[in-house]
Amino acid sequence: MLDAASSFISENFLTLKKRPNDRTIVKVGHVSIGGEKAVVIAGPCSVESKEQVIETALAVKRSGAAILRGGAYKPRTSPYDFQGLGLEGLKLLKEAGDRAELPIVTEVMSEEDLPIVCDYADMIQIGARNMQNFALLKKIAKIRKPVLLKRGLSATIKEWLLAAEYILQGGNERVVLCERGIRTFDNSLRNTLDLAGVALVKELSHLPVIVDPSHATGKRSLITPTAKAAIAVGADGIIVEVHPQPEKALSDSAQQIDFNEFENMMQSLKKPLRELL
Amino acid sequence: MLDAASSFISENFLTLKKRPNDRTIVKVGHVSIGGEKAVVIAGPCSVESKEQVIETALAVKRSGAAILRGGAYKPRTSPYDFQGLGLEGLKLLKEAGDRAELPIVTEVMSEEDLPIVCDYADMIQIGARNMQNFALLKKIAKIRKPVLLKRGLSATIKEWLLAAEYILQGGNERVVLCERGIRTFDNSLRNTLDLAGVALVKELSHLPVIVDPSHATGKRSLITPTAKAAIAVGADGIIVEVHPQPEKALSDSAQQIDFNEFENMMQSLKKPLRELL
Amino acid sequence: MLDAASSFISENFLTLKKRPNDRTIVKVGHVSIGGEKAVVIAGPCSVESKEQVIETALAVKRSGAAILRGGAYKPRTSPYDFQGLGLEGLKLLKEAGDRAELPIVTEVMSEEDLPIVCDYADMIQIGARNMQNFALLKKIAKIRKPVLLKRGLSATIKEWLLAAEYILQGGNERVVLCERGIRTFDNSLRNTLDLAGVALVKELSHLPVIVDPSHATGKRSLITPTAKAAIAVGADGIIVEVHPQPEKALSDSAQQIDFNEFENMMQSLKKPLRELL
């Protein structure tokens, strides 16, 4: 329960508790995460082709996204699934970011790939499956790039914060946390989005926290309501998967939205909340 | 996954699928749940004394609550915990509702108690632990009162809707669903609030859905952000535990808020969402 | 974690801790549960017809079962599923028990049905979904029949023992616990069989504990290995679903075994464990 969690944090977290009244703001290029306004990160699940990623970059920029996302190295449950374009994907993502004037974030899966990913990306993502890849966390702690640390599928709040602590105490204080749904008994949706956990993490740490409604729900029609709820609960932003033709995507087809749906989501985020009776 | 859930619903739910384009509005006294505006239900976890419940009723009314809640028959994990005031609690709750001019909702735990609870309450609550008490559901289907059906601690969306279906197909169509947190591996908080599940249930059924941030989080400071997220995700209202002196409450002390905190929460629900970058 | 559980038990359980060095033996008819030897309870999921239940009773008796099980009142997730034969089923089960000279155990789902079920059954089962139906537990505490208390789908060890405590402290000390699988993220099988939990409960309480491999796995081919593991971990017996023609069963078809498979299981339980290298 929470009291145990709180005392655990205050006893154990050396770096996280450094600044009790001061929130960290992480700069990615010219974009601030954790400041007064919420940030929207958007882009395709996987980089698939030059046209796909450039077209998407320009579209999400037009609708108001501040950072471009896209996967080049893809963690896939099966070795027979599409594994990403690798270095070629990195280059295409970088080109798209430059064209749209958006900083880029992409996942690194391997200690070995870290230097090359750092050459191209403005922000490095640690995926859910690597949240406790401690060898990778220790290496990430030594680089000079901001890090997007996704919560593991079955990571408790404590474990997530301690994974961040590996990076912070190792020397890299530019960490943004990302809630992307946890694994529970209910498989009605891809995962269970833990928005109360987001509010709790905002209390327990000074780090920015964003939310990934795409992986959390796995379902197109739920992206907008859950994105709005994320902002309402206090998240510092969202990261959303957008694809020119989601039904033809090489990965995560069911959860990517098209340009029109993304524009509608952005409009919806600006509308006021439903009135009370 | 969801496609299975959707086809399951369309194949199996006879009553729930009756009205595909039409949302149900449930009237509790003069209050409509499921209409244009969101409803706030508030009151103590347990009815403890005349002063406590009347004072609370007047306070939550003043801040904008539309329905009064309060427990007379209490489901408690241990037989040695406070079990509620029973009939005496029912009477006090009714008196408080009358004084504040608020309809009242309270839990029934036993088939035997159902007639007496119906004599006093405007809306009958089925608690999480009784969501699959099928004998009770079948009896509830025969009464002429609206029902608040809480989701079971480990109920899937399908099971929750099928529990509602027991009531609907038995003849009582005045069902409001209530998400109150599910049980997962993470015990940082009392439960895990499943707000994406709320959005999904709104898609799959025509019934109103409300959210209980008190039981979902078990933590006072998280009530306001999660209540706001509930409205943002599309819930038709919230149900919140309020107590004159939460630290002295006979049950659920850590999650009840005082009158001042409740007023602040109501104000917060009216404020616009954080702006985007 | 466990230390917390242990101290919780010693502080809170008044009745369960009464006899620290003494294990309870529960007599059902002439059969002792919790003594030196392990008991096998067997029979159909649902009583479907006179022939079915009598034929099954005689077959399981022949192979060595000591108690006959069978459902007359069935808890079903959907109101459109077969709900059991009710009183007619009770009578048939009793007749089959008499013919095979086996005591019978059957589930009660409703406070109202309790007297009639007590008229026929030698042991009363509280199903997983009613483990925290406190109104029913309080009534069960007042009867003079042994009780088989199944663990709830998402009940912790503490909650399960406290449900037993409702019965014990209310005056009925003849409680046998039954582990039947818990609900987890993994839906490869119907439930997740928690055999370490069985060993833990045997440490924390003096009550007998049996295991239900049928509901735990939901899969015919796994009944024998998990039944054997249950005995190995220290369970005082098993309860197994047996049907003359499982593929034609009105409920739980995939997990019922036929007479031949039951006989093979019984033989397998008598064979020695695999040797070590």
Place this chain on the structure above:
Amino acid sequence: MLDAASSFISENFLTLKKRPNDRTIVKVGHVSIGGEKAVVIAGPCSVESKEQVIETALAVKRSGAAILRGGAYKPRTSPYDFQGLGLEGLKLLKEAGDRAELPIVTEVMSEEDLPIVCDYADMIQIGARNMQNFALLKKIAKIRKPVLLKRGLSATIKEWLLAAEYILQGGNERVVLCERGIRTFDNSLRNTLDLAGVALVKELSHLPVIVDPSHATGKRSLITPTAKAAIAVGADGIIVEVHPQPEKALSDSAQQIDFNEFENMMQSLKKPLRELL
């Protein structure tokens, strides 16, 4: 549910389904895992000192262990916990294995460390937190050492088998699976031991499967009953943590057993099962 799992396996697993009627036997030094007899692997959680590991190696050998385990590189939730002796630990483990004439198994956490670990170890362990570290799996697929692949904390049976498939299809067919408890809602014990999952995996694949009762339960007194249940359910062996003075261990103190307890466990594994009534 299982039917989906089975069809999934037969459609997707290219390497795992190669030999439907033929079970794989993995040789580690002179020891066969997956053959007629069950194997016992034992040793300390962490290698702490020369005396500790040699003394333990000789003791577990004397009682019948066939392989020595010990951690040199330790995955720890917190960066402030003991991280293992690294290369020095590897050397000590190797020396202890030589002295006791036991092959050794130890965990690798980093792609970078793989060559050095291969220089010393007879079998390479992939820990639960790295089960989906796909970069590491792809490298492990290219080495010529047997692999002990632990199940992830929240890995489904499918995901576990697909992680094995990464290694098999990459060219290394010497994979032994290890169930070590999964993460569920119940924190009465460290994890929930999924023995039915072991039986299921034995059906779905031709690979040997062993069980780790130490991590599964986290509790000394439950090691023996769960080890016995593991053999009963069909596991090809167990892996157990043993320490000269568990209460002084630098990691996992509560779950390590001493030499005397280990000897008692080995004796218990040879005793027949409890008789049936």
